[in-house]
Amino acid sequence: MSIQIRRRELQFLPDASRVLLRPFIQSNPERVTHIIERALSLDDDEIEHELAVVLRDFGTRHLDLEPALLRHFAKVQKLVPTGRPLSKSLRLLIGALFTGEYSLESAALFNPSIVPHPYQGDMPDGSLRFILSLRAVGEGHVSSIEFRTGVIDMQGGIKLDVVSRHVVAPDIVPNPTYNKAAFTFKLNEMGFQNASAETIMSPLKDNFTLADLDKSISVFTNSAEPQTREGTRTLECVRWLAESNYDLSFSPALAVSERIIFPVSPNESNGIEDARFVRFTETDGTVTYYATYTAYNGRVILPQLIETHDFLNFHVRTLNGSAVQNKGMALFPRRINGRYAMISRQDDENLFIMFSDNPHFWNDPATLLTPAHPWELVKIGNCGSPIETEAGWLVLTHGVGPMRRYCIGAILLDLNDPSRVIGRLDEPLIRPEESERDGYVPNVVYTCGALLHGRELILPYALSDKASVIASVSIDELLEQLHKKC
Numbered sequence: 001m002s003i004q005i006r007r008r009e010l011q012f013l014p015d016a017s018r019v020l021l022r023p024f025i026q027s028n029p030e031r032v033t034h035i036i037e038r039a040l041s042l043d044d045d046e047i048e049h050e051l052a053v054v055l056r057d058f059g060t061r062h063l064d065l066e067p068a069l070l071r072h073f074a075k076v077q078k079l080v081p082t083g084r085p086l087s088k089s090l091r092l093l094i095g096a097l098f099t100g101e102y103s104l105e106s107a108a109l110f111n112p113s114i115v116p117h118p119y120q121g122d123m124p125d126g127s128l129r130f131i132l133s134l135r136a137v138g139e140g141h142v143s144s145i146e147f148r149t150g151v152i153d154m155q156g157g158i159k160l161d162v163v164s165r166h167v168v169a170p171d172i173v174p175n176p177t178y179n180k181a182a183f184t185f186k187l188n189e190m191g192f193q194n195a196s197a198e199t200i201m202s203p204l205k206d207n208f209t210l211a212d213l214d215k216s217i218s219v220f221t222n223s224a225e226p227q228t229r230e231g232t233r234t235l236e237c238v239r240w241l242a243e244s245n246y247d248l249s250f251s252p253a254l255a256v257s258e259r260i261i262f263p264v265s266p267n268e269s270n271g272i273e274d275a276r277f278v279r280f281t282e283t284d285g286t287v288t289y290y291a292t293y294t295a296y297n298g299r300v301i302l303p304q305l306i307e308t309h310d311f312l313n314f315h316v317r318t319l320n321g322s323a324v325q326n327k328g329m330a331l332f333p334r335r336i337n338g339r340y341a342m343i344s345r346q347d348d349e350n351l352f353i354m355f356s357d358n359p360h361f362w363n364d365p366a367t368l369l370t371p372a373h374p375w376e377l378v379k380i381g382n383c384g385s386p387i388e389t390e391a392g393w394l395v396l397t398h399g400v401g402p403m404r405r406y407c408i409g410a411i412l413l414d415l416n417d418p419s420r421v422i423g424r425l426d427e428p429l430i431r432p433e434e435s436e437r438d439g440y441v442p443n444v445v446y447t448c449g450a451l452l453h454g455r456e457l458i459l460p461y462a463l464s465d466k467a468s469v470i471a472s473v474s475i476d477e478l479l480e481q482l483h484k485k486c
Helices: 029-040 044-061 065-079 088-097 180-189 195-201 210-221 229-244 475-484
Strands: 005-012 019-023 099-103 108-116 128-137 143-152 158-160 177-179 207-209 246-249 271-281 287-296 301-308 313-318 340-344 351-356 366-369 379-382 387-389 392-400 406-413 421-424 451-453 456-463 467-474
Touching: 005 158, 019 065, 029 065, 029 088, 044 065, 044 088, 065 088, 065 099, 088 099, 108 271, 108 451, 108 456, 128 271, 128 451, 177 180, 180 195, 180 229, 195 210, 195 229, 207 210, 210 229, 229 313, 271 301, 351 379, 366 421, 387 451, 392 475, 406 475, 421 475, 456 475, 467 475
Parallel strands: 108 467, 143 271
Antiparallel strands: 005 467, 019 099, 108 128, 128 143, 143 158, 177 207, 246 313, 271 287, 287 301, 301 313, 340 351, 351 366, 379 392, 387 392, 392 406, 406 421, 451 456, 456 467
């Protein structure tokens, strides 16, 4: 018996009008200087006229236009000839010369994951407020994370909140704090267990700030001993690691759909890909939202971790350990037998499971599942964090088969020993329908996380790396079919 898939009419389509203000600064300082000099040659009337045009044409497209222009002016201020006071209007105009709009989702809006909203106040019995994350792709195929919100009612009806026309990037916390043990562990793991690293790290406290690190780096670079190649490479790695661990903060005045997580660190320069959000409950009842994602710099990928309690303040951290490889890491929503658990895919082919005492450190993966059915013979992977049911851990999978077609499947893991597979669908749960096959990457259905609401599985999924939709499945029907495959 085939499982009935209820495809909803809701669609998440890319909207090119959602634009973010980004620096547009030439890499050649001489060119930057020439642009500033031409702006300085304008008289006051020309400055006011040109600024008025900018504010008229762009003011309604952004919530933070003037502050952003002033921030971008500050990035080039050191190249302004000294001795000349600049009016606010001129600073704003120069800032505009080094600003551009980036259309976040002009190419695609896909690979969704869904979690309960941290605020459930005023919800009727049986209803659930949710947050949906989406991978947005724009010019240059740069990926970022967007959010949508909505409510699932008692009958399973889904209503989306209005999506704001505006988008705003978060503030980057200027002086984040680092844990010395974790920072040093990552340096050692990357092969920088040397005298230069010891010189930089030894003066620092168990928890140190970026300012503390900068001070130690300054002492190191100004030391009387000549800098060696090893010292230079170590210094570059320390800076890279510091930049890869950062904190973000949004104003609570922003709607959830106005909050955009855009690449910050060098290892994310080409995108933040496929965030798998999960609502994690600690043994003491504390709730943290984690998201594993893939950082991409155009050459290599690096799994990383996002942590938040409120979707306003985000901590972005590197993951550590020999098992931090490839794509598709997905954290279980609670500890199992006192340990954290993760589904992963180290070899780009099979599914693995691993356990840890710390969510930031992962080693010793064990094979969980290998391709077996025709629709998944190329490779398999997970489609988000496992979902706890009374019958076991439900894991949505993706399989790649003939003609590079991606389908969504499902397996069931033992509740107390999730390294044991107790159920597996022979056929895909969802395969691309004819209307879903065309897109940036054709013949693909894919999700980064589903949600159990009552006895219904709410399953958002992407269509051929272009847009996203939502389907729902009876959890009882799905579990019945999985049990038949034990």
